[in-house]
Every structure is written in C-alpha cells, then in structure tokens.
Amino acid sequence: MKISLVRNVLEANERIARENKRLFDETGVLVINLMSGPGAGKTSLLERTIEALKDKIRIGVVEGDIQTSKDGERIASLNIPVVQINTDGACHLDGNMVKETLQHFTLKDLDLLVVENVGNLVCPAEFNIGEDFKVMLLSVTEGEDKPEKYPLMFMESKVLLINKIDLLPYLDVSLEGIKQAAKRVNSDLMIIEVSCKTGEGLETWYDWLLNRVSEKSKLYKKS
Amino acid sequence: MKISLVRNVLEANERIARENKRLFDETGVLVINLMSGPGAGKTSLLERTIEALKDKIRIGVVEGDIQTSKDGERIASLNIPVVQINTDGACHLDGNMVKETLQHFTLKDLDLLVVENVGNLVCPAEFNIGEDFKVMLLSVTEGEDKPEKYPLMFMESKVLLINKIDLLPYLDVSLEGIKQAAKRVNSDLMIIEVSCKTGEGLETWYDWLLNRVSEKSKLYKKS
Numbered sequence: 001m002k003i004s005l006v007r008n009v010l011e012a013n014e015r016i017a018r019e020n021k022r023l024f025d026e027t028g029v030l031v032i033n034l035m036s037g038p039g040a041g042k043t044s045l046l047e048r049t050i051e052a053l054k055d056k057i058r059i060g061v062v063e064g065d066i067q068t069s070k071d072g073e074r075i076a077s078l079n080i081p082v083v084q085i086n087t088d089g090a091c092h093l094d095g096n097m098v099k100e101t102l103q104h105f106t107l108k109d110l111d112l113l114v115v116e117n118v119g120n121l122v123c124p125a126e127f128n129i130g131e132d133f134k135v136m137l138l139s140v141t142e143g144e145d146k147p148e149k150y151p152l153m154f155m156e157s158k159v160l161l162i163n164k165i166d167l168l169p170y171l172d173v174s175l176e177g178i179k180q181a182a183k184r185v186n187s188d189l190m191i192i193e194v195s196c197k198t199g200e201g202l203e204t205w206y207d208w209l210l211n212r213v214s215e216k217s218k219l220y221k222k223s
Numbered sequence: 224m225k226i227s228l229v230r231n232v233l234e235a236n237e238r239i240a241r242e243n244k245r246l247f248d249e250t251g252v253l254v255i256n257l258m259s260g261p262g263a264g265k266t267s268l269l270e271r272t273i274e275a276l277k278d279k280i281r282i283g284v285v286e287g288d289i290q291t292s293k294d295g296e297r298i299a300s301l302n303i304p305v306v307q308i309n310t311d312g313a314c315h316l317d318g319n320m321v322k323e324t325l326q327h328f329t330l331k332d333l334d335l336l337v338v339e340n341v342g343n344l345v346c347p348a349e350f351n352i353g354e355d356f357k358v359m360l361l362s363v364t365e366g367e368d369k370p371e372k373y374p375l376m377f378m379e380s381k382v383l384l385i386n387k388i389d390l391l392p393y394l395d396v397s398l399e400g401i402k403q404a405a406k407r408v409n410s411d412l413m414i415i416e417v418s419c420k421t422g423e424g425l426e427t428w429y430d431w432l433l434n435r436v437s438e439k440s441k442l443y444k445k446s
Contacts, residue, residue, distance in 0.1 A: 037260050037261040037262065037342070037344075038260040038344045038365055038369055038372075038373060039260065039362070039364060039365025039366045039369060065372050066345065066372060066373055066374075066375075067371065067372060067373075067374055068368070068371050068372050070368050070371070070372065071372075089349075089375065091314065091343070091345035091346050118345065119260070119344065119372070119373070120314070120343060120344065120345050120346075121260075121261045121342065121343070122289065122314035122341065122343050122346070123314050123343075123345070123346065126312075139262070139364060141262060141362060141364040141387070141390070142261055142262025143262045145291070145293050146261055146262060148290065148291050148293070149261075149288050149289060149290060149291050149293065149294075149342070150261060150289055150290075150342070151289075151290055152289075152312065164364070166393075167364070167390065167393055167394075170389075170390055170393050171390075172420070197395070
C-alpha cells in the first residue's frame with residue numbers, strides 16, 4: 001500500500017509538472033530547478049547571477065525553504081520578482097507548489113525563472129517541477145564521496161557547479177577527485193568550478209545560462 | 224488519504240522505535256542517532272571518537288547511506304563491529320531499518336551504538352529509531368541561517384556539534400551567529416565547537432558521551 005501511494009504521488013506530480021512545462025514553453029521562459037545540500041551556496045549563486053545578468057535578461061525567482069523568508073528577502077533586495085514558498089516541513093518542492101506560485105509572475109515578461117529548491121541532496125531530485133534543466137551545486141567542503149553516495153541528483157542534473165573553490169587550499173579534498181566521481185555517476189554532466197565569493201569561474205556559468213535562454217526564446221517566444 | 228497514510232507510517236515507526244528502545248534499555252547500550260546535512264563530517268567525527276574511546280568503552284556502529292559502503296569500510300578499518308544499511312534511495316533511516324541491523328550485533332557486549340543517519344538536514348529528524356539521544360553536526364561552512372531554515376533537527380537534538388571551526392578564518396560566517404540562531408530554535412541545545420581535522424573541542428564531546436554511557440550502564444546494565 002505504501003509503495004502504490006508513493007507511485008500515485010509521483011504520477012500526479014508528473015502530470016502537474018508537464019502542465020507547468022507547457023505553460024513555460026508557451027511563454028518562452030527558461031526554467032532552472034536549482035538544487036544542492038544545505039549551505040552549498042544556491043542563494044549566493046543566484047545573487048551573483050542576478051547582478052551579472054539582470055540588465056541583459058528578465059529574471060524571476062521562486063525561493064523554496066522549509067521555513068523563513070530569509071532567502072526571498074535577499075533576492076527581493078535585488079529588485080526582481082520573487083515568490084517565497086515555505087514548505088512547512090516538507091523536504092523538497094513539487095510541481096504543485098511551483099504551480100501555485102506562477103499566478104504571481106507575468107511569465108511572458110520573463111526570460112528566466114530560477115526555482116531555488118529546499119537545501120537537500122536527496123529528495124528534490126525525485127520531483128520534476130516542469131523545469132527545462134536541473135542544475136546542482138556541490139561545495140568542495142562536502143567532500144569527494146558525495147556523487148557516489150547521493151547519485152540521483154548528479155544523474156538528473158545537466159550542470160554541476162562545484163562551489164567554494166577558494167577554500168581548496170584549506171581542505172583535504174581533491175577537486176579532481178570530486179569531478180571524477182561525478183563523471184562516474186553521470187558522464188554527460190557539465191561541470192563548472194566556481195567561487196561565488198571571488199567570482200572565479202562564474203563567467204562560464206553565465207554564458208551557459210544566456211545561451212540556453214537565447215535558444216528557448218528563439219524556439220518558443222511569440223513575436 | 225495522503226496525510227492519513229503518512230500518519231500511519233509515522234505511527235508504525237514509533238511502535239518499532241519503542242521496541243528498539245526497550246531492547247537497548249534491557250541490554251544497557253547507549254544509542255546515539257547521529258544526523259547532519261551531507262559532508263558536515265559525521266564519519267570523521269565517528270573515526271575520531273572511536274580512536275579516542277575504543278579502549279574505554281565497547282562501540283558498535285550502524286552506517287546509513289543511500290548507496291555505497293564507503294563509510295562502513297572506513298569504520299570497519301578501526302576494528303569495531305559495523306553494519307552498513309543502504310537505503311537505496313530513501314532519504315532517512317527509520318526504526319525498522321535499524322531493527323533489521325540489530326541481529327548482527329551482540330548488544331549486551333556493547334556500551335555504545337552510534338547510528339550514522341543519511342546525510343540530510345531535513346527528513347532524518349522526523350523518524351525516531353529508538354535512540355537515547357539525537358546528536359547533530361553542522362559545518363561552519365553551511366552558514367548562520369541553517370537553524371532557522373531547518374529547525375526540526377535542531378529542536379530534536381540534545382547536542383549540536385559545530386564542526387570545521389578550523390575553516391573560520393577563511394569564511395564570512397560568525398560562529399556566534401550560528402550559536403545564537405541555534406539557541407533561538409532550541410534554548411536547551413548543548414553546543415560544542417569542534418574541528419575533526421585538528422581535534423579542537425573534541426574532549427568536551429568525549430566527556431559528554433562517556434558520562435551518558437556511564438549513566439545508562441548504571442541504570443540498566445545487568446550485573
């Protein structure tokens with residue numbers, strides 16, 4: 001009985017995620033589902049990305065947190081549209097939670113919508129929300145064994161941003177070791193090494209993101 | 224229907240957890256449920272703790288991971304009994320998973336059983352496993368906002384070990400800020416600042432643990 005209900009929940013989520021995706025395609029907005037464990041730097045990455053790109057593309061953000069609106073407030077201070085979801089205990093965002101936020105955006109006036117998921121290296125990867133791409137962060141402080149211990153998120157993601165590389169001199173961790181472990185789990189994964197503190201490596205991320213926005217806009221945007 | 228099933232699952236778990244607890248009490252073994260987000264240093268803490276205490280008390284370990292037996296192998300190399308659970312996707316340990324491991328230990332010959340949960344700052348806190356105490360780690364690299372964004376684990380834990388304090392000089396994070404946030408969520412929380420790399424602060428943790436082992440042994444141990 002437990003298993004069949006889980007299957008129903010996942011099937012219902014898939015249906016809602018597909019509806020979300022259709023809406024995102026009709027309005028030509030690129031949607032990124034941004035995931036990581038707690039404290040890997042999702043909100044810092046978003047702040048950097050918004051500051052760098054907000055004069056080039058129109059960005060909206062959905063902030064997912066179990067409690068508090070701290071992250072939503074950080075993003076709102078950058079003067080872009082943001083909706084905070086509080087899951088009130090739930091460990092991930094699902095298609096329906098994201099759907100509920102969409103009435104608060106004018107999607108056709110956005111080029112990019114980033115959904116910052118709950119900080120959790122496990123559960124968010126199981127639930128599609130209608131995104132174009134899943135993108136994940138891993139902090140170098142989390143160690144080399146994470147891709148193989150938590151494989152699903154690495155398998156589901158298109159891009160892995162390895163963050164906090166400025167701390168490498170102070171850690172007993174090998175950047176090469178992290179990358180090799182990630183590639184063993186997902187050989188197609190695009191890996192970008194960054195520091196949201198120093199800005200190192202972020203240009204590569206911005207370029208990837210702008211190219212995807214441009215592609216989606218050409219494919220789907222109404223004139 | 225979803226909610227009632229979740230309640231049933233939690234109720235069933237509570238029943239099994241109580242059975243585990245009765246067994247732990249009958250055999251006088253202190254059981255710690257060790258929790259944190261991914262990469263905060265649970266296994267490193269365990270290695271240090273085992274090395275420091277294994278000549279004083281008899282220790283066993285249950286290692287919970289979604290996949291791989293990497294952590295179990297690290298612990299087994301220290302020549303103490305260890306059982307690896309692979310949850311195969313599940314984001315937390317529950318009472319039944321722990322119960323299944325107990326046949327592999329001679330509980331009456333143990334003073335301390337540490338159950339290292341899946342690396343996840345959310346879900347493990349919802350499931351009792353029959354432990355005497357929940358103990359959690361937070362790495363200073365995870366930032367000051369975690370207690371208020373992920374309150375349940377901080378509320379459920381008896382001890383918070385703040386790890387990786389050796390990295391503080393390289394981070395824009397306030398140790399005092401983390402502690403104040405944790406105390407706002409749980410004013411009774413015992414906080415110990417440690418570095419599993421340098422060993423700083425670990426004596427306080429060892430003392431706390433030895434005192435709890437001693438108390439439990441006196442209360443429950445058969446002669």
